[in-house]
Amino acid sequence: MYFTVNDKELDALCGLSYLQQITYLRGIRPYMDRKTFMVGIKRGISYQSLSEILYVEPHQGIKDSGSPSRQQIRRAVKGLERAGLIAIQSLDKHLILKCLLADISYCAQNKPNTKPTQEPDTKSNANYSDNSIDSSNNFSKGATENNTKADTPHESDLSCVFLRKAFEKFWQQYPQRRDQLKAWDAFKQVNPDEALFIKILQSLNAQIEHHHKYQAAGLWVPHWKNPANWLAQECWNDELITEVMEIENAKHTTSPKKQSAVELLWDSCKEGADHFDFNFEDNIPSEYSNNIIQFKNDKTA
Known part of the structure; x- marks a missing residue:
């Protein structure tokens, strides 16, 4: 893994605590997406993963070994945000950070030229001076364009x-x-x-x-x-x-209400019951009615 820290980042890290500096340099900056300057989208991070990255193995003479706590990492990240190095753009449980001072174009411009070209001796001094002027103009234009692009946010x-x-x-x-x-x-x-x-x-x-x-x-x-x-x-x-x-x-x-057996029987008999008169008060038989046989019990002495 290769990454470059520019002067702006180093100036912002100056004066911060050791935990804040190592959190930025070891836990955040190496995993930054160079196109979007974002950390935590393509490769998820969390306070627990940052704590595991900063683990210190126990050695003789070293007192502070092990991993920092999640609260310490949380305070370190907040301190980096106050220093202007990062911006916290997290969801509820998904830690997302943006490196504000990471300028890739700035690092590319200041990269030393490892293959210097030599001008042949046959060229005249006039041509050499013209080429030098043109190259300086092109460099100034390129630097201006790169600086302008670096200031505008990336579409992604x-x-x-x-x-x-x-x-x-x-x-x-x-x-x-x-x-x-x-x-x-x-x-x-x-x-x-x-x-x-x-x-x-x-x-x-x-x-x-x-x-x-x-x-x-x-x-x-x-x-x-x-x-x-x-x-x-x-x-x-x-x-x-x-x-x-x-x-x-x-x-x-949705279905109609089911009827009980008594209700079904009553519905079937209700029409026939209307043709019958069940009032017996007017049809009481008289005492001398012919269709009634009277029995007398004659007792013999």
Whole structure:
């Protein structure tokens, strides 16, 4: 692994504690992406991994051996941020840093020339002086262009910042927040632009409202998917299909109330019972009715 530390970084490190200097030089700077100046995106880092990198083996005469604690590493990273060396752009559990003073073009310009060219003796002094003037002009132009490009942010750096901010909005809005690192990887695979990200948020809002509406109506709704699966399966396109299927399932699942055996028997007999009169008060037989046989018990003496 090869990397160069420029004068700006050395000046900023001057006066900091030993732990802060070694954290920057051993744990952060070697793993910086030279295109984006970011640390922790392509190769993940954490306070625990930084602590393991700074492990000191026990030797005779060395008192401070082992690894610094996570709290010490956290304070060292905060100190580097206050010194202007890095900017902390982390997610919840994903440590992401940006090296603010790492200027690759500055290091390339000051790299010594290992293959100096020699001018042949046959050239005239006039030609030599002209070439020297032209080369100095070209160098000044090249230096100006490189310095201008170094000051402007890289396009990939801007895209990474947009992705992180967009993922934070999506993560805060998703109802079931689980496996953030997997969700972040899936979000990077989707790599949405601004238009697609707006569509994702609008679809997610509509699905959340749809979910609450069906729950309030007492209808069955499926559980929320893992956010990584939701992104990988492009579920922001499934809103209308899911709604139609749930409405059809709700229609098929609703059935009339079942009647008991007594209610079924009463319904079958109710029509016939209307033709009969069960009031016996008006049909009491008289005492001398002909159709009643009276029996007398004659007792013999």
